[in-house]
Amino acid sequence: MNIARRPRVGHIAFLNCMPIYWGLARTGALLELDLHRAAPDELSRLLVDGDLDIGPITLVEYLRHADDLVLIPDPAVAADGPVLSVNLVSRVPLVELPAAPRVALASHSRTGVLLGRMLLEDRYGRKPSYTVTSPDLASALEGSFDGRGADAAVLIGDEALRVHHDPQGHHVLDLAAEWRDWTGLPMVFAVWAVRRDYAEASPGIVKDVHLAFTESVRRSREEIDEVVASAARWEPFEPAALAEYFDRLQFGLSERHLAGLREFASRAARYTGMGPDPASRIAALPEGGPEFFAAGPGARIRTPRTPAKKGNPLWPSS
Numbered sequence: 435m436n437i438a439r440r441p442r443v444g445h446i447a448f449l450n451c452m453p454i455y456w457g458l459a460r461t462g463a464l465l466e467l468d469l470h471r472a473a474p475d476e477l478s479r480l481l482v483d484g485d486l487d488i489g490p491i492t493l494v495e496y497l498r499h500a501d502d503l504v505l506i507p508d509p510a511v512a513a514d515g516p517v518l519s520v521n522l523v524s525r526v527p528l529v530e531l532p533a534a535p536r537v538a539l540a541s542h543s544r545t546g547v548l549l550g551r552m553l554l555e556d557r558y559g560r561k562p563s564y565t566v567t568s569p570d571l572a573s574a575l576e577g578s579f580d581g582r583g584a585d586a587a588v589l590i591g592d593e594a595l596r597v598h599h600d601p602q603g604h605h606v607l608d609l610a611a612e613w614r615d616w617t618g619l620p621m622v623f624a625v626w627a628v629r630r631d632y633a634e635a636s637p638g639i640v641k642d643v644h645l646a647f648t649e650s651v652r653r654s655r656e657e658i659d660e661v662v663a664s665a666a667r668w669e670p671f672e673p674a675a676l677a678e679y680f681d682r683l684q685f686g687l688s689e690r691h692l693a694g695l696r697e698f699a700s701r702a703a704r705y706t707g708m709g710p711d712p713a714s715r716i717a718a719l720p721e722g723g724p725e726f727f728a729a730g731p732g733a734r735i736r737t738p739r740t741p742a743k744k745g746n747p748l749w750p751s752s
């Protein structure tokens with residue numbers, strides 16, 4: 435009897451990942467994977483606990499567990515400027531926020547919410563109090579803080595994109611744009627990681643999965659009008675809005691993205707209280723980190739692909 439099992443691979447249940455997975459169905463690679471679709475916090479936990487082998491992990495959780503993981507250079511979820519879907523949403527403009535605002539943090543976010551904290555505390559000199567809430571606008575702004583409500587909320591994913599397009603009188607600050615203004619660098623929200631033990635036991639499978647994703651993103655780039663049409667059929671966004679969104683998102687790690695990732699990591703090391711464990715800290719990345727998957731002698735995937743010169747620089751060139 436054949437006891438081989440398919441690699442267990444995560445899939446973030448957000449629109450931003452659609453171009454990453456679209457091509458897997460086109461090429462047939464989808465049938466080779468045991469795909470698990472969930473919110474990013476759940477997928478990060480499954481990978482860290484060893485219940486997934488490969489997949490997306492929010493940057494903060496990767497940094498916390500870098501000892502057990504190695505990265506593949508694409509895909510990734512990043513933006514060099516506005517991302518449209520990681521937002522600080524407030525009742526009044528940022529400059530009018532009180533010195534000690536009440537800020538609600540979406541429960542399924544780890545990286546966007548830490549970015550929001552960094553900006554509020556270190557860039558804008560606020561001393562917020564925080565609470566973790568359900569990741570929708572109404573729960574975050576109205577239902578939080580024992581029903582008193584929040585001054586502002588950090589939202590991510592489809593809900594944040596929805597608020598970007600329909601703010602209903604709220605003020606919306608794009609946190610990836612803020613990060614770029616502040617540091618001059620792109621923001622990396624999620625990376626694709628492999629459990630170190632799995633990479634050592636099954637390097638050939640990891641190589642295949644990496645190639646399948648690279649090919650998938652390439653196909654999506656070629657067939658972007660179809661990706662947009664398919665998403666627009668089921669999602670509450672106009673095709674033009676989706677096309678703009680997929681154009682802003684970046685799906686690979688260039689040297690510039692790694693510089694952004696390292697800058698975020700060094701700033702993040704000063705913070706505690708990420709995720710469910712209030713005492714948790716982010717260790718500094720080791721010198722030369724992050725560490726990339728090595729498929730074996732002579733096949734090290736160490737150097738990230740340089741982004742394509744023409745067109746959208748975020749789609750990895752092949």
Ligand SMILES: C=C(O[C@@H]1C=C(C(=O)O)C=C[C@H]1O)C(=O)O
Nearest residue numbers: 474492519543544545546591623
């Ligand atoms: C750009 C985004 O990045 C996401 C942000 C995450 C976080 O804040 O922890 C996790 C996964 C990413 O997909 C988004 O969700 O809009």
